[in-house]
Amino acid sequence: MSNQAQEAREALGARLRGFRKDAGFASGRAFAVATGWAESKVSRIENGKQNASEDDIRVWCERTRNQEHIGDLIATVRHIEELWMEWRRLFQNGAASRQQKSLPVYARTKIFRIWHPTVIWGTLQTAEYSAEVFKQVVQLYEITNDDSDAAVAKRLERQKYLYSGNRIFNVLLAEQALYTTFGGPDVMKAQLDRLLAVMRLPRLSVGIIPRDARLAVWPGNSFSMFDDKLVLVETYSAEISVTQPKEIELYAKAFALIKQSAVYGQPARALILSAVQHFDRAR
Structure with a gap:
């Protein structure tokens, strides 16, 4: 859990403890008896x-006897849940709704900083590559409402922001992302061709971290920064929303350190073309 979410949860717990003591329950055991809960x-x-x-x-x-605080505290609980949102809950109605939720965030963001050590960033994915990714999502989280086609469509809709407005996209990929295979050689070749094509966009900067590059900081999880207001961090169990300024500063520092090891332009294209040749041989 992010520091901000944990701090909020501890603050809520302290407030509830105060309610308990003020109401005359001297111990947690006494309150547990009154509520029928475990101590x-x-x-x-x-x-x-x-x-x-x-x-x-x-x-x-x-x-x-603090009924007047119910609304306020429920709002606090919901805020904590937003900071740490389990994927199973996010996907309980399918995967498309999560993709839809990202569109307003993209619309209002001016500067993007993206780090993906093992997978091509979703906004740069082809439909076929994305479909293979969502197949794995459905299997891992046992999504009963398999709306993969709708999820792919919503993910591809984000690509319109690459071509509109004055948004700046700073994307870092580790070389491994060029080789992590979804769907086989043909899907991967098409995806790499797509990556080579979008690298020409004037407001998109794509850096590749060579596999033998010296790193100034360990790679860590993938994360996406939206201006200096929000960072989304993906783990297997949850998506963490980071909004605390000090934590965002830390992610900005990590991004800058990772970027020091990136290559751009022709050296980056050469790494991608090597990956293309790899999948040519694998066909």
């Missing part, structure tokens, strides 16, 4: 070790 649950919520659900908030406020 460990009360302790975890108060110490920021467990998320409180909206129902938990209602029960807590009713038992401590």
